[in-house]
Amino acid sequence: MKKLVLSTLSLTLFLAACNGNEEETVNEPADEGVEEGVTEEDGEETAETESRVLTDGLGNDVEIPENPEAIIASYLEDYLLALDVIPAAQWSISDGEGVQFYLQDELSDVPTIPYDLPYEAVMEFEPDFIMIRDQLEQDMVDQYNLIAPTYVLNASPTDWRETMREIGTVLDHEEAAETVIDEYDTRAEETASLVEEQADGESAAAIWMIDTSLFVVHPERSSGAVLYGDAGFEIPSVVDQLSDDADWAAVSLEELAEMEVDHLFLISDDEESSLTEDRLWQNIPAVQNDAVYTFDSQSAWLYYGPIANEQVLGFIEDSIQ
Amino acid sequence: MTHVDDHSPLKDKVFKRSLFLFLFLLFLLAVLILISLGSGHLSLTPADIWLTLTGSGTGAQELLLYQFRLPRIILAVLVGIGMASAGAIFQGVTQNGLADPGIIGIHSGSGFFVVLFLYLVSLSQDQPPVWANIGLPFVAFAGGTTAALLIYVLAWKEGITPVRLVLVGIGINAGFSAALLLIQLRMSESDFNRAIIWLSGSIWNASWATVLRLIPWILIFLPLALYKARILSVMQLGEEMAVGLGTAVEKERVKLLIIAVALSAASVSVAGGIAFVGLVAPHLARRLVGGKFQRMIPVSAMIGAILIVLSDSIARTVLAPSEIPVGLIVSVIGAPYFIYLLITIKE
Helix, strand or coil, rough: HHHHHHHHHHHHHHHHHHHHHHHCCCCCCCCCCCCCCCCCHHHHHHHCCCEEEEEECCCCCEEECCCCCCCCCCCCHHHHCCCCCCCCCCEEEEECEEEEEEHHHHHHCCEEEEECCCCCCCCCCCCCEEECCCCCCHHHHHHHHHHEEECCCCCCCHHHHHHHHHHHHHCCHHHHHHHHHHHHHHHHHHHHHHHHHHHHCEEEEEEEEECEEEEEECCCCCCHHHHHHHCCCCCCCCHHHHHHCCCCEEHHHHHHHHHCCEEEEECCCCCCCHHHCHHHHHHCCHHHCCEEEEECCCCCCCCCCCCHHHHHHHHHHHCCC | CCCCCCCHHHHHHHHHHHHHHHHHHHHHHHHHHHHHCCCCCCCHHHHHHHHHHHHCCCCHHHHHHHHHHHHHHHHHHHHHHHHHHHHHHHHHHCCCCCCCCCCCHHHHHHHHHHHHHHHHHHHCCCCCCCHHHHHHHHHHHHHHHHHHHHHHHHCCCCCHHHHHHHHHHHHHHHHHHHHHHHHHHHCHHHHHHHHHHHCCCCCCCCCCCHHHHHHHHHHHHHHHHHHHHHHHHHHHHCCCHHHHHHHHHHHHHHHHHHHHHHHHHHHHHHHHCCCHHHHHHHHHHHHHCCCCCCHHHHHHHHHHHHHHHHHHHHHHHCCCCCCHHHHHHHHHHHHHHHHHHHHHHCC
């Protein structure tokens, strides 16, 4: 398991390094929806006057600084790292105790900031650019703007590709962002062909177990999009019916049994649960065929982003082999 | 309790004592504000504050002080004044020491309308229009008035007895809280979280814009409250006596309630439902200067401001860099006092 994580991470690092190289050669002025980018030759003097202006998710025109060095993009670290950008601070909860553990190989030296971004905590890092996903009130964005230019994303939080492209555009790494997506898709094809080879036409579900509550991933979101959209597992009909507007929908053990799912990716931190003793659980095809794969809740399954998804692809491959 | 005849020679003495107390509280508030300016996640020494105030601080210090801490502290003062004086009036009108706009449903009425308003705005378009924020105090006022009207109508039985008013108010509070929950459950996750934080009472996102939204309400209705304070004092003599003294009790009661609802609703619209301020501040004030509202309202406004500024300083330092909603801190201070009151009040 550890080896798998390490290999996935090193692959990610490798990809990130590739992107980094790409970046240096690219650096062309961006065009789509961007007011005249500044090329390298223009140098520092013009950079200040000719900075790019983009319209953000709140409809504000945000002046994007040239080559921001200290970026705060809380809960968007995955995308930043994919572009080889290290943020000035990283998302955290519970006074810095809870972080995105699956990214810690790259973020371990990055200080934490509370998830709700108190103004003074943001000021402490003296950011020169702030990127925010949540639709905040204009009042609050105005306050952040006093600290540094603040950009609220347009992209839907449930669409990582759209998010990746937008962040690429904002940070003037458009082509690098495309490369991240292309390389991910290539990587996903490998997984898909492995799934076709090993488990053609079989169904799968990712189930998050908290004590005795079960949640199933939305088929088009988070690791659900990877499982079905990218790796090509069949979607059990129950999963399709359950999904409404949540990334993870509550599901009963009865409904889970009804799925007759062939592969079960179980996200759970408990070694044992009374649920697994249940007859209904025992009758799930995946349980009978020894195709239940357990992951802890800090792993990439619950997240969004190219790095998270890449790790999930690795988990899938390792599980079905 | 000091029932002092207006012509008595004692008058000056009592007045002087109250004035002295008021000035002392003002001084205390000023000291607290200075301490509060210096406290927070980023440290500012008194020297830094002095340099910044005299115009020779760094840009970052100016930003921190003028754009983040100062509006927040001013907002805390205004909210404290608004909620405490509203509480004093409510207690006077209902002649019930436990009547707090937070307890009898004025806050939850305002809160319900505000959350409903925000929800409807978020449904109709992606970006809340600019006028939405300026409209918030009015929406809150409409909600508070609705709650007050409902209480009034439901409690009416050939006039209104104070006890009925409070009991009905508690029922209204429960009703609005339930309705509030109903809307919240229909909200998206991020809106829900925002509503929760807002409802538990929070001023951490204070800005000059929020201060400007609240300040007209305080500036208009606080003087009105002080102007009406004499009538409130007369009403304490009992309804018959007040009528005998030429007070149109029912009419004045309505006016006073409108003033109190305006003060509390406007405060709620920027800071959420901070409970107990409207209860604790007037109580302490009564102990300090007696039951005359001309003296009691200013003193209780001062205590309210001190309470919120103090709580907010705690709220943003104790778990820094994370913040605790100020309403929770106020409750931690206020709830034991409320229980103490319940135990000591004798029927």
